[in-house]
Amino acid sequence: MPIKKSENKLVPNKIIFQKDSYYKFKVDSQMTISVKSGDKIKAGGALANHNIQQEKIVDVSYRGSPKVAVGETIEKGMCLYTKGKFIPKKIFSEVTGIVKEISKDSIKIAIKDKSPTFSQTDLKASFDSEVISVSNDEIILKFPSLHINLFGSKGEPSIGPISYIESSNIKAGKIDESKVKGSIIITEKITLDIYPLLSTLGAKGIIGNSIDYYLYRDMIILAVPVGIISGFGNLNEDVNLKKYFKDNEKKWAWLDTSYDRLVVVENDCPPWAKDYKFDLEKIGIA
Amino acid sequence: MLLSIFLGSNFVSSVIFDEDKKQFQKENTIKIPFNGDNLHPILTLKKLDELLAFYSDKEKEYPRIVTSTYCQQLNIKVDYSVNDIIEKSKITIIPIDAGCITDVSFLSENESANFLNLRRYHLNIPYKIRRMVDVREIANLVPNLSGSLIDSQKVLLSTVNIDKKDIDEYVDLCTRAVSNFCLITGNWHFYFDFDYILICKISAYVKYELDIWELFESLKPLSSLIIAPQVNSIIEIGDNEKLKGEKIELDKDKITKIDMKVDDKKNVEWKSSKSKFKGIITGSETGILVDTRDRNANKKI
Numbered sequence: 187m188p189i190k191k192s193e194n195k196l197v198p199n200k201i202i203f204q205k206d207s208y209y210k211f212k213v214d215s216q217m218t219i220s221v222k223s224g225d226k227i228k229a230g231g232a233l234a235n236h237n238i239q240q241e242k243i244v245d246v247s248y249r250g251s252p253k254v255a256v257g258e259t260i261e262k263g264m265c266l267y268t269k270g271k272f273i274p275k276k277i278f279s280e281v282t283g284i285v286k287e288i289s290k291d292s293i294k295i296a297i298k299d300k301s302p303t304f305s306q307t308d309l310k311a312s313f314d315s316e317v318i319s320v321s322n323d324e325i326i327l328k329f330p331s332l333h334i335n336l337f338g339s340k341g342e343p344s345i346g347p348i349s350y351i352e353s354s355n356i357k358a359g360k361i362d363e364s365k366v367k368g369s370i371i372i373t374e375k376i377t378l379d380i381y382p383l384l385s386t387l388g389a390k391g392i393i394g395n396s397i398d399y400y401l402y403r404d405m406i407i408l409a410v411p412v413g414i415i416s417g418f419g420n421l422n423e424d425v426n427l428k429k430y431f432k433d434n435e436k437k438w439a440w441l442d443t444s445y446d447r448l449v450v451v452e453n454d455c456p457p458w459a460k461d462y463k464f465d466l467e468k469i470g471i472a
Numbered sequence: 473m474l475l476s477i478f479l480g481s482n483f484v485s486s487v488i489f490d491e492d493k494k495q496f497q498k499e500n501t502i503k504i505p506f507n508g509d510n511l512h513p514i515l516t517l518k519k520l521d522e523l524l525a526f527y528s529d530k531e532k533e534y535p536r537i538v539t540s541t542y543c544q545q546l547n548i549k550v551d552y553s554v555n556d557i558i559e560k561s562k563i564t565i566i567p568i569d570a571g572c573i574t575d576v577s578f579l580s581e582n583e584s585a586n587f588l589n590l591r592r593y594h595l596n597i598p599y600k601i602r603r604m605v606d607v608r609e610i611a612n613l614v615p616n617l618s619g620s621l622i623d624s625q626k627v628l629l630s631t632v633n634i635d636k637k638d639i640d641e642y643v644d645l646c647t648r649a650v651s652n653f654c655l656i657t658g659n660w661h662f663y664f665d666f667d668y669i670l671i672c673k674i675s676a677y678v679k680y681e682l683d684i685w686e687l688f689e690s691l692k693p694l695s696s697l698i699i700a701p702q703v704n705s706i707i708e709i710g711d712n713e714k715l716k717g718e719k720i721e722l723d724k725d726k727i728t729k730i731d732m733k734v735d736d737k738k739n740v741e742w743k744s745s746k747s748k749f750k751g752i753i754t755g756s757e758t759g760i761l762v763d764t765r766d767r768n769a770n771k772k773i
Binding site for chain 2: 193194195197198199200202333335336337398399400417418419421445446447464466471472
């Protein structure tokens with residue numbers, strides 16, 4: 187049975203508009219979630235707050251006679267209990283706090299945890315979204331987005347505003363550093379020079395239209411995730427995608443390395459992206 | 473009736489088997505289209521059904537068996553791996569599936585980029601690269617097939633998408649590649665499956681526990697290989713047991729080709745410190761390759 191020789195060189199789902207995309211925020215155990223399911227959050231809105239001066243309980247086990255009472259405020263160095271009948275030995279508190287409970291073998295002391303000195307609202311929504319679900323340690327947000335399915339990606343997922351920079355402008359001393367810090371940088375080709383420079387300047391992610399295969403293969407431990415749009419070698423950029431990235435600087439995106447995709451927050455599908463087909467011939471494959 | 477399906481990385485092959493009449497019908501091989509959507513598996517049951525549009529709804533309802541190379545994550549229940557089929561059929565099957573190659577360091581920078589791009593987008597890989605990739609796959613698979621090669625004198629090389637004009641060279645290339653990486657001595661006939669259909673048929677025969685050799689009765693071996701390390705430089709071939717035929721001079725460092733067609737039967741005898749043989753050999757469409765090279769010195773081939 188002969189196999190049909192005609193090949194499909196137009197990829198149909200390289201770019202997909204999704205009305206409902208989901209992003210999961212992991213919330214630190216020292217934070218209190220400040221949103222609930224169904225809330226509509228504006229960009230910059232608080233999702234969770236750090237618990238400043240959170241109460242911590244220290245459990246001191248003992249054998250002997252307590253020398254403090256429940257409710258008593260104790261200072262570090264005060265005698266907590268004595269042990270030994272004939273020559274009682276004093277055991278001193280190593281913490282400052284309030285005695286909460288005394289049982290036959292432990293004294294529970296509530297102390298003020300002074301360690302995180304962060305601002306009151308540490309976890310903020312980066313873009314308009316709706317809270318879908320909230321649990322102890324995660325918040326799931328729903329938002330509309332444009333998915334750009336990548337050829338491949340590596341590293342841990344990251345989120346940040348996108349910024350397109352021509353490869354020729356990614357040079358030490360020449361590059362606009364403010365465009366790099368905290369952003370997901372998109373460029374024509376990731377090279378051996380570009381990756382370390384952009385990482386050092388604080389990029390949150392680096393996406394290239396193409397990359398040399400052996401460079402990609404040998405990237406093992408990545409401080410900053412990498413995404414590839416078209417493939418390996420020297421490939422042409424898709425003109426529509428390039429224009430889109432250039433026209434949409436600062437738009438928030440999520441480089442999802444689990445599913446090899448760049449998810450750009452978009453309220454509506456851009457007209458050019460409707461039924462868009464990625465032309466493999468034009469980018470130089472096939 | 474049974475619908476036997478083989479799933480390669482980029483291809484789906486299928487055939488309907490009438491177990492009562494032992495007949496096959498409606499062979500079909502189709503490329504799995506690349507749809508670009510990374511969020512969903514490249515092949516699901518729904519997509520497979522779309523690819524089987526060649527069959528009527530009734531035919532699609534026949535009991536199915538699915539055999540696969542297991543090279544990619546499938547969202548489909550697979551009944552047999554190729555290894556299962558080898559074990560049950562006692563035929564040595566070498567499935568060539570470019571999707572299974574993970575290390576491409578044997579290719580140049582440009583070739584590897586080209587190969588990986590084309591493979592990812594499910595496009596045809598040029599023969600110039602295919603031949604290198606397929607030889608590498610043979611190198612990966614054959615050393616683990618020694619047990620099967622001892623049991624079976626028939627070897628099935630199952631592949632897809634080889635142009636007609638390249639077939640002769642491909643047959644020779646693959647047979648030599650098996651010889652390069654085979655660790656045991658023996659005499660084998662090679663059958664080639666150029667659309668993964670024969671593997672579907674063998675799976676169907678395995679399913680019904682039928683005699684697999686029947687499938688090969690109507691097939692002609694495309695190549696034949698004798699591995700006889702360090703035999704004396706001359707082997708004798710004749711039309712009868714007295715071997716009063718020709719003496720063929722062998723080069724110890726090369727593979728020698730003997731021109732013997734499919735229906736040719738000859739008595740042959742050789743002796744060496746490592747192997748000896750006296751018996752009848754038969755030819756193939758492209759003759760017989762005789763490899764007398766020392767296996768240990770063979771590593772760099």
